[in-house]
Every structure is written in C-alpha cells, then in structure tokens.
Amino acid sequence: xxxxxxxxxxxxxxxxxxxxxxxxxxxxxxxxxxxxxxxxxxxxxxxxxxxxxxxxxxxxxxxxxxxxxxxxxxxxxxxxxxxxxxxxxxxxxxxxxxxxxxxxxxxxxxxxxxxxxxxxxxxxxxxxxxxxxxxxxxxxxxxxxxxxxxxxxxxxxxxxxxxxxxxxxxxxxxxxxxxxxxxxxxxxxxxxxxxxxxxxxxxxxxxxxxxxxxxxxxxxxxxxxxxxxxxxxxxxxxxxxxxxxxxxxxxxxxxxxxxxxxxxxxxxxxxxxxxxxxxxxxxxxxxxxxxxxxxxxxxxxxxxxxxxxxxxxxxxxxxxxxx
Numbered sequence: 669x670x671x672x673x674x675x676x677x678x679x680x681x682x683x684x685x686x687x688x689x690x691x692x693x694x695x696x697x698x699x700x701x702x703x704x705x706x707x708x709x710x711x712x713x714x715x716x717x718x719x720x721x722x723x724x725x726x727x728x729x730x731x732x733x734x735x736x737x738x739x740x741x742x743x744x745x746x747x748x749x750x751x752x753x754x755x756x757x758x759x760x761x762x763x764x765x766x767x768x769x770x771x772x773x774x775x776x777x778x779x780x781x782x783x784x785x786x787x788x789x790x791x792x793x794x795x796x797x798x799x800x801x802x803x804x805x806x807x808x809x810x811x812x813x814x815x816x817x818x819x820x821x822x823x824x825x826x827x828x829x830x831x832x833x834x835x836x837x838x839x840x841x842x843x844x845x846x847x848x849x850x851x852x853x854x855x856x857x858x859x860x861x862x863x864x865x866x867x868x869x870x871x872x873x874x875x876x877x878x879x880x881x882x883x884x885x886x887x888x889x890x891x892x893x894x895x896x897x898x899x900x901x902x903x904x905x906x907x908x909x910x911x912x913x914x915x916x917x918x919x920x921x922x923x924x925x926x927x928x929x930x931x932x933x934x935x936x937x938x939x940x941x942x943x944x945x946x947x948x949x950x951x952x953x954x955x956x957x958x959x960x961x962x963x964x965x966x967x968x969x970x971x972x973x974x975x976x977x978x979x980x981x982x983x984x985x986x987x988x989x990x991x
C-alpha cells in the first residue's frame with residue numbers, strides 16, 4: 669500500500685481525534701459506546717436473501733442497513749448509499765451484518781450517493797461492487813471521492829435530472845452538510861436527496877436531512893404522487909447536536925405527509941453507533957408518533973435489516989405519475 673493510501677486510511681481516525689478535542693463529551697461518549705463493540709462480531713442475518721430479484725414485483729425494497737437500500741422498479745435496480753464495511757470512519761462499528769452480501773447484488777442500473785459522510789459514501793464498499801455498477805450519481809463536487817471504475821459518474825445539482833432507458837433520477841434539496849474531511853466550506857452543496865421515476869412509479873430517497881416543511885412540500889408540488897419515501901428516522905439524541913442536520917421519527921412522519929407519499933420505509937437507524945441512541949429507540953419513537961397520528965393513511969413499513977418487501981405487484985392498479 670502506498671504512503672498516500674495509508675494517509676487516506678488514517679485520515680478518518682485523525683479527524684475523529686480532532687473532533688473529540690473540539691466537541692468533548694458528545695464524541696467521547698459515542699466513541700466509548702463504540703469501544704465496547706470494537707471486537708464484537710456484527711449480528712448475522714438469519715436466512716439472508718441470496719437472489720434479490722423478484723419477478724413478481726413492480727416495486728420492491730430490500731433494506732441492507734443504515735441508508736443502503738436495494739430498489740427494484742420492474743426490470744431496473746437502484747442502490748442507495750452502499751456501505752458493506754464493518755467500520756465507517758474507522759471508529760464506528762457495524763452492529764448488524766449487511767442484509768445482502770455484495771456478491772449477491774444484481775446488476776445495478778444506478779448507484780445513488782446522497783452526501784460525502786463516511787456512513788453514506790464508502791469507497792471501499794463501492795470497490796467491492798464495482799463490477800455490478802453501470803452508473804454512479806453524486807451531489808455537486810463529489811466525483812473525486814468515487815473510486816475509478818468502468819462505470820460513469822455524474823454530478824447532479826439540485827433539480828437536475830439524469831435519464832437512461834426510461835429510468836429518470838432527479839436530485840432534490842435536503843437540509844444537511846457536505847463535509848467529509850473538515851472541508852465543508854469547499855463543498856457547500858455536496859448533499860442531496862433523489863426522486864427516482866420508472867414507468868409509472870416514483871420513489872423518494874432522502875439520504876440525510878433535517879426537517880423543513882417547505883423543502884418537502886416543494887418536492888410534492890413537482891411529484892404529486894410518491895409511491896414510496898425512504899426517510900431517515902435517526903439519530904435522535906442529543907437533539908441539540910442532531911436536529912440541525914437530521915430528523916427525528918416524528919419529523920420523518922411529517923416529511924412523508926408533506927411529500928404526500930403513499931408509503932414510508934424508515935432507514936438510518938440501528939446499524940452503526942453514531943449518537944447517544946440505544947438500539948430500538950428510533951423504532952419506539954416512530955411507533956409512538958404513528959400512534960399519535962392515528963387518522964393518517966400513510967403506510968409506515970419498518971423492515972428488519974435483510975428484509976425485502978414487495979410494495980407494488982403486477983395486479984396493482986395502473987397509474988400514470990404526473991409531474
């Protein structure tokens with residue numbers, strides 16, 4: 669391994685130590701929680717899916733963990749924020765094994781990167797699946813973070829679209845930050861959400877975002893019907909650290925309503941330790957928020973890591989999405 673490669677491997681650890689000195693107890697406590705599992709093997713997935721292709725599905729979703737979801741839209745596959753490594757940023761350890769082994773991925777028509785944080789953009793993970801990727805879509809100023817490969821990498825500013833053989837993907841605003849190595853000033857918009865369209869189906873992938881009503885309502889004006897919203901429900905605690913750039917479960921439900929989504933699958937919880945949250949906190953808070961909104965027609969569909977759900981089958985009513 670070259671000296672530059674070693675420096676790149678060590679950079680996350682150096683940054684973490686710097687953050688510890690800057691932010692004190694928050695990062696110290698999170699690092700302490702990780703220290704307790706550093707030598708623990710991630711929980712295995714029972715009966716892990718080997719072939720995720722579902723011929724009976726028009727729309728299906730498989731939660732691989734954190735923000736990594738394999739979407740099937742008829743004959744197309746889209747993969748979001750792939751992370752297959754046991755660590756992110758060197759110090760955050762995986763709690764549960766990936767819900768799909770990298771070698772079992774089908775050919776991926778589009779790989780989406782929402783932003784540059786280590787738990788969303790993992791070069792090592794991309795290299796593991798490089799032979800299965802055709803196209804990588806990234807936010808502004810992110811191409812240099814993607815390892816070289818035979819795939820095409822395209823930067824999408826907000827509201828710009830990429831289209832190939834009927835699969836259309838549009839970058840949309842979120843409320844987050846794009847820094848990776850204390851370089852936020854040079855990457856002011858290196859974060860995005862995506863709207864995925866194929867045939868008559870529409871899926872929203874939020875990556876990471878704080879809650880802001882006007883942002884989601886603006887998306888809903890352009891896509892009046894969204895079949896599925898993939899929305900983060902954590903981390904929650906401590907709120908002062910999290911809410912400026914993340915949404916809590918109640919806000920995730922509000923976002924789904926603002927988007928006028930028919931279904932919501934929660935993501936971004938119980939995979940890595942990156943907050944004070946205990947395992948199960950986010951789902952319990954989501955259930956409480958859902959019970960408080962009993963009149964809602966939104967379908968909230970929590971998945972286990974490794975679970976795949978067919979959301980639209982061949983007998984579902986046909987509908988043309990309007991924009």
